[in-house]
Amino acid sequence: MKINRISQFFFSPTHSTEKIVIAIAAGTGVDPLNIIENNLTYPGYDETLIDAQPNDLVIIGGPVYAGRIAITAIERLQKLKFAGNPAVLVAVYGNRNLGDALIDLRETAISIGLRPVAGAAFIGEHSYSTKKFPIAKGRPDNLDKEKARDFGEQVAQKLQSLQSLENMPELTLPGTFPLPERRVIPPSYVDTDAARCIKCGACQLACPTGAVYNKGGYKTTPELCTICCACIKACPKGARIMVSEHVKGLAEKLFQSCADRKEPETFI
Numbered sequence: 001m002k003i004n005r006i007s008q009f010f011f012s013p014t015h016s017t018e019k020i021v022i023a024i025a026a027g028t029g030v031d032p033l034n035i036i037e038n039n040l041t042y043p044g045y046d047e048t049l050i051d052a053q054p055n056d057l058v059i060i061g062g063p064v065y066a067g068r069i070a071i072t073a074i075e076r077l078q079k080l081k082f083a084g085n086p087a088v089l090v091a092v093y094g095n096r097n098l099g100d101a102l103i104d105l106r107e108t109a110i111s112i113g114l115r116p117v118a119g120a121a122f123i124g125e126h127s128y129s130t131k132k133f134p135i136a137k138g139r140p141d142n143l144d145k146e147k148a149r150d151f152g153e154q155v156a157q158k159l160q161s162l163q164s165l166e167n168m169p170e171l172t173l174p175g176t177f178p179l180p181e182r183r184v185i186p187p188s189y190v191d192t193d194a195a196r197c198i199k200c201g202a203c204q205l206a207c208p209t210g211a212v213y214n215k216g217g218y219k220t221t222p223e224l225c226t227i228c229c230a231c232i233k234a235c236p237k238g239a240r241i242m243v244s245e246h247v248k249g250l251a252e253k254l255f256q257s258c259a260d261r262k263e264p265e266t267f268i
């Protein structure tokens, strides 16, 4: 089967998943005008942006949080419905571990009417990475993006060699199945240092869950904050501060224990 159009869906608070999904789509050779971007990162996405046709190749991607795909990404994907489209699954992690993220995506994909044909794990700069404690700094880099484009080309070749999606051998992916319980991420939140804040609103715009609001200065609703760190990375003045000492300690530990460069893996 030949692919003429791609619908890509990603949740990507700090933009690494977004870069990889875009590079994979580019590698397929599909006309860029026929590559449709559906960004699930921000509140309100489902009312306005969803666009998929029955014969599209669908690419879905999300970041790994505690060995699974971020729950917000899964919840947003679960609101979609497809008509048996072939799908590429993309998990992006911060050079620590992929965990069961690709199994998570596969099960979600099947439950919303997609047929997984390939999967990939790529590496992005860790959300907790800081100047002092960089973790996978600058990833995905050019080499990662080149690998993503190569993978896109392989996906297009695989689909071209298939007469139909019926009787396709099951995709083998790393991880545990059935999926174990999700690990609980200790609740925390990111706050504003009022002395440094210039009230530009970048933090509010970057927040995927609507946790940041403006009431005489930018504040955070702790229960909505997923500590994705998008606001920290978006703030031009370093005014968004991680509250949790646990997370700060973890960042230092990961800086030490995840220093060796991991490479992308593809499953096709």
Ligand SMILES: Cc1cc2nc3c(=O)[nH]c(=O)nc-3n(C[C@H](O)[C@H](O)[C@H](O)COP(=O)(O)O)c2cc1C
Binding pocket: 011, 012, 013, 014, 015, 016, 017, 018, 062, 063, 064, 065, 066, 067, 068, 092, 093, 094, 095, 096, 097, 098, 099, 123, 124, 125, 126, 127, 128, 185, 226, 227, 228, 229
């Ligand atoms: C709450 C949280 C948990 C995370 N857990 C993991 C993990 O288990 N393994 C890992 O390698 N990276 C982990 N990361 C790092 C992200 O997977 C990584 O930074 C990814 O590139 C973020 O994708 P995005 O840029 O598309 O948002 C975690 C990040 C956050 C915010």
